[in-house]
Amino acid sequence: MTNTENKKKAILQSATRLFSQMGFSQATLSQVAKGAGITTSGIYNYFKSKEEILFAIIENFMTQSLKGLQEHLEGIHGAENKLRKAIWFHCRTYSQGKKEIQIILESRSYPDFYESQAYIALRDYSRVITRVISEGMEQGVFHDLSRAGLLRDMILGAVDHLALDWTINNAPSPLEFADRLFDIIMASVTPQDSDPEEDDKKERKKKLIIDSASRLFAANGYSGTNMLAVAKEAGVAEGTIYEYYQNKENLLISIPRAKLEELLAQMDYEAPERNLRESILSLFRFYYQDRDYSTILILMLRPNRSFYSSESNQSLDRIFSLMERAIVQGQEKGLFSQNVDLSLWRNLLFGAIDHILIPWIIFNREYDLMQIGREVSRLVINALQTHGSQTSAGG
Incomplete structure (x- = not known):
């Protein structure tokens, strides 16, 4: 090695020692x-x-991590096995x-990071995981995903939050x-007996028909209404x-039940799945409305140690x-598994949200945040309902 x-x-x-102990902004070049x-x-x-030193530390770390990840994936067949290894390796690396x-x-709180070689190294590393997920989608192993990047964000976000908890609160590393994270990720992309999204589409269609029939029956009477008119009114x-x-008679008789079931659903505060889904969507809506x-x-509070003992975090x-x-x-x-690790599930949800929001904030990405929120809610709720393999993800 040269001088x-x-x-x-x-x-x-x-710099690594000082930046980690004092924080980047507090450490000085004279101390380094x-x-x-x-x-x-x-x-x-x-x-x-000083910023170039910061980025050099990250670039070196991620370049070595990329090489290690690629080596560990060599010779592994099947997307599920590759994802198991990738999650284990990423957890070990962090x-x-x-x-x-x-x-x-x-x-991540420094805008220049996203234009640095360090970010490119981080992006190259994450793309390996994205390719594994894409392979699994093509093989039919990972279901109900609109894009591989969403599951990647869930994985990387969960590990980020686990790492924050480890470094700040001395929680388990x-x-x-790793094993439980792989299980919950596989559960999120394992098909259920019924597709909630498809069920929702059917329910929306039935509601259109009922609402249209209600208007026509009320306006024209039973004899003055026919099925074709209802179809045109409903747009089906x-x-x-x-x-x-x-x-037609069955449709008429079904109206009270449909309307009252709708009322009951609104009055039922003990509908766990719906309440959980609405809570997650409320989070996405809140973030979307207050950029x-x-x-x-x-960008600023997640890595801040003081934030985790503040009333804001509470x-x-x-x-x-x-x-x-x-x-x-x-x-x-009996709707959700008894074996759910709630702490891990929390890190999965909030980590996914962080990773989805970062490009939305930094790069001003124009995508439908609420649509992504609906898909995230479906995946994380799916993870509560079904669990995959419990075998070890060890090295």
């Missing part, structure tokens, strides 16, 4: 130089700025160096959750009505408590 390489290594090691055994002005022979992980998570084919109702708050929370805890109550009610009714 230049030795000096750069010493600078990076000193002192730790590296050189003068402050000497640093500029190797790096242009459990080996607290200092580097703290720096990676903090770096991400590696200790006449044959569609017969998929749900035998004849400034979303920017502050995701408010987030109370929000999750409402979701937890719905999950427990679902477990009592």
Whole structure:
């Protein structure tokens, strides 16, 4: 190793220690130089700025991680097996160096990070996981996904939150959750006996028919209404009505039941799945409507140690408590698995939201956040209902 390489290594090691202990903004170049055994002005022979040092630390870490991930995936057949290994490797990687992980998570609050080589290295690493998921979608192993990137965001986001908990609160490391994370991810993309989204479409169609029939029967009377007129009013084919109702009389008689069931659903505060879905969608709606708050929370507060002992974080805890109550009610009714790790599920949900919001905030991506929210809610609720393999994801 040349003298230049030795000096750069010493600078990076000193900076890694100081940035993780003090935070990037608090650590000074003079402190970094002192730790590296050189003068402050000497640093500029190797790096242009403190920010360049920060990005070099992340780039080195992610480049090595990318090489390791690719090596671990070599010779593994089948997307499910590859995903198992990728999740295990990512959890292990984020459990080996607290200092580097703290720096990676903090770096997201700096806009220049997203134009650096460090971000490119992170993106290249995540693309390996995306390709594994895409392969699984093509093989029919991972179901009900509109795009591979969404499941990738759930995985990376969950591990980010586990790593934050590990580095800030001395909770168990991400590696200790690797098996359970793989299980809950597989559960989220395992098809249920019925497709909730397809069921919702059918219910919406039936509601259209009932509402249209109600208007026509009320306006024209029974004899003055026919099935074709109802179909036109509802904007569906006449044959569609017969998929749900035998004849005009059956349609008329079905109106009270449909209307009262709708009222009952609104009055039923013990509908766990619906309440949980609405809570998740409310989160997405809130973030969407208040972009400034979303920017502050995701980019500035997530890696901030003080935030986790603040009243603001306690408010987030109370929000999750409402979701937890719905999950427990679902477990009592036999709708959700009794084996759900609620802490891991929370990290899965909020980690996914963070990873979805980051490009929306940083790159001003124009996508339907509420549509993504509906898909996320379906996947994470699916994860509560069915669990996949319980075999080890070990190395």
